[in-house]
Amino acid sequence: MDDLTVIKVGSMALVNDKGDGVDYNVISQLSHDLNEHTILVTSGAAVVGKLDFIKRNGYALDENNNFYKSDYASQGQTILMDLYREFLNPQYSLRQVLVEHQHFNDVEKREHLKGLLSRCPAQNAVAVINYNDCISSEECRKMEINLLKEKQQNVVECIDNDETATQIAVLMHAKKLLLLTMGNGILLDKDNPSTLVPEVFAHDKEELLSKITELQTHCVGASRKGANGAFAKLEYAKYAVENGVDVIISSSHFRVSDILADRVPNTHIFVR
Numbered sequence: 001m002d003d004l005t006v007i008k009v010g011s012m013a014l015v016n017d018k019g020d021g022v023d024y025n026v027i028s029q030l031s032h033d034l035n036e037h038t039i040l041v042t043s044g045a046a047v048v049g050k051l052d053f054i055k056r057n058g059y060a061l062d063e064n065n066n067f068y069k070s071d072y073a074s075q076g077q078t079i080l081m082d083l084y085r086e087f088l089n090p091q092y093s094l095r096q097v098l099v100e101h102q103h104f105n106d107v108e109k110r111e112h113l114k115g116l117l118s119r120c121p122a123q124n125a126v127a128v129i130n131y132n133d134c135i136s137s138e139e140c141r142k143m144e145i146n147l148l149k150e151k152q153q154n155v156v157e158c159i160d161n162d163e164t165a166t167q168i169a170v171l172m173h174a175k176k177l178l179l180l181t182m183g184n185g186i187l188l189d190k191d192n193p194s195t196l197v198p199e200v201f202a203h204d205k206e207e208l209l210s211k212i213t214e215l216q217t218h219c220v221g222a223s224r225k226g227a228n229g230a231f232a233k234l235e236y237a238k239y240a241v242e243n244g245v246d247v248i249i250s251s252s253h254f255r256v257s258d259i260l261a262d263r264v265p266n267t268h269i270f271v272r
Contacts, residue, residue, distance in 0.1 A: 008165035013252035031087030049076025185267030
C-alpha cells in the first residue's frame, strides 16, 4: 500500500508532564490526523488504566504482581478507544484490533490480520492496534516463544509496540513507519538537542543498514529490546528498511501531518 503510513505512539507520550493524567492535546492532534491512509499502533493501555484506577480508588495495585498489568490494561483500553473515537474525524469508523505474537508467527493468522487491515480503507475505517496485554501474561508469552524457537528460525516476539508497529508496516507494505516518542528524533548526544540527526540515507539497503548500526553506537541508556530506547527503535528500523519501508522518528507533541511534510524536527531513515 504505497500511500499507507503506520504510526506508533508510546505510553509516556500519552501522559501529561506531571505524569498524573492523559495528555489530551497529544491524543486530540493525533486523532485528527488519522484517516484511511493510516494505521495507528498505540501503547498506553496499562499506564492509562493505572491512572484511572488510582483516580477512582485512591491507591495503586501492587507493582510486584505482574498480573495487575492485565487489570490495568483492560481498564485503560476502553478509555483510550473512547478518546480516539471522540477526536477522530466523524466521517471514519474506528476499529480496535488486539494482537499477540501468534498473529505474526502463524501464516494463516498473518493473512487473516492482513485481510482485516486491508479492508479498512475501502470501508472508510481507521484501525487502532495494541498488543493484547489484557489476556497475555508474560510467563505464557515466554513459554510460547521458546516453543516456537525450537520449530522455526525467525520468531516475532512483540516485546513492545515498536516491534508490533514494524511488523504491521512490513505486513501491509506500508510506505512509511512513524515512531512517535518523547524526543524529536535520534541524537548523537542524548543531552544535546542540537545533535539531532535529520536524515539517515543511502543508495542501497546494505549501506543504509551499516549506517544505522553506526548510529546505534551513539545511543546510550535504554539499549535493550523492550526498553523503548533509541537503540531498540533503530534495531526495528533495520527490519523495516530491509523490507522497503521508510522510518521516521519524531515527537508526539508535533502534528503527524507536520512531521510527514518535514515541517518539524525528525529523523528520517530511507533508501534514496
